[in-house]
Amino acid sequence: MKLYYSPGACSLAPHIVAREAGLSLDLERVDLASRTTASDRSFLEVNPKGYVPALQVQDGTVMTEVSALIQYLADQAPQAGLIPAAGTPERYKVLEWIGFIATEIHKGFGPLWNPTTPDAVKQATKERLFQRFAYVDQQLDGRSYLTGERFTVADAYLFVVVNWTNFHGLSLGNYPNLTAFMARVAARPKVQESLQAEGLLKAA
Ligand SMILES: N[C@@H](CCC(=O)N[C@@H](CS)C(=O)NCC(=O)O)C(=O)O
Known part of the structure; x- marks a missing residue:
C-alpha cells in the first residue's frame, strides 16, 4: 500500500x-x-x-x-484493536467521534489556513474551535482516550488535527485533559x- x-x-x-x-x-x-x-x-x-x-x-x-x-x-x-467490530455499539461510538472530529475540528480549522481570511473571521473560527475543545476536554475527564482506556483510530485523528493548534498559536491551556491526551498520544512509539x-x- x-x-x-x-x-x-x-x-x-x-x-x-x-x-x-x-x-x-x-x-x-x-x-x-x-x-x-x-x-x-x-x-x-x-x-x-x-x-x-x-x-x-x-x-x-x-x-x-x-x-x-x-x-x-x-x-x-x-x-x-484500533476499531471495534462493525455492527457493535462500540463501533458507532467511534464513528460518532470520527464524524465530530472531521466536521467540527478538522474542517473547523479551514479559515485559519487561508491567508486572505479577515481577522474577525479568524477570531470567530478560533472561538468556535475552543468550544469544541472544551467539549472534548470534558469527555476526556477520567479517561485516557476518547472511548476509554483503549487507543482507537478516532484518537489518532484527534491528535493530528489538534496538533494544528501549534501552527496557529492556539493555546490548550484551558483544557488540561486535552493537553494530557496530546502528550499521551505523542509518547506512543x-x-x-x-x-x-x-x-x-x-x-x-
Ligand atoms: N475531506 C477530506 C479533506 C482532506 C484535507 O483537508 N486535506 C488537506 C490537508 S489536511 C489538503 O490536502 N489540502 C490541500 C487542498 O485542499 O488543496 C478528508 O477528510 O480526507
Whole structure:
C-alpha cells in the first residue's frame, strides 16, 4: 500500500493508524501547492480532488477521505484493536467521534489556513474551535482516550488535527485533559515513528 501525504497534514492520521496496526506502508510526499508527487507525477492523476490523503491499495485502487482510510486500515488488522467490530455499539461510538472530529475540528480549522481570511473571521473560527475543545476536554475527564482506556483510530485523528493548534498559536491551556491526551498520544512509539518519518521530529 502507498499513502500519499503531506507532512503534518490530516494524512498523518492514516499514517499513524497503519503503523499502529503493524501494516506495511510506502509513503509518497505530495507538494500541495503544485499538486505534484515526489516522483514528479501530477497528484490530480492520483486523486482528482487534489488533496491528501490518498491511499493506493494492493489492487491499485485509490481510496480517499481520512474517515474512510482510518477505518479501512484498522479493519485490515483487527487483532490490533484500533476499531471495534462493525455492527457493535462500540463501533458507532467511534464513528460518532470520527464524524465530530472531521466536521467540527478538522474542517473547523479551514479559515485559519487561508491567508486572505479577515481577522474577525479568524477570531470567530478560533472561538468556535475552543468550544469544541472544551467539549472534548470534558469527555476526556477520567479517561485516557476518547472511548476509554483503549487507543482507537478516532484518537489518532484527534491528535493530528489538534496538533494544528501549534501552527496557529492556539493555546490548550484551558483544557488540561486535552493537553494530557496530546502528550499521551505523542509518547506512543508508533506515533513517534510516524512523526519522524514525516520529518516532523529531529532524529535522536
Ligand atoms: N475531506 C477530506 C479533506 C482532506 C484535507 O483537508 N486535506 C488537506 C490537508 S489536511 C489538503 O490536502 N489540502 C490541500 C487542498 O485542499 O488543496 C478528508 O477528510 O480526507
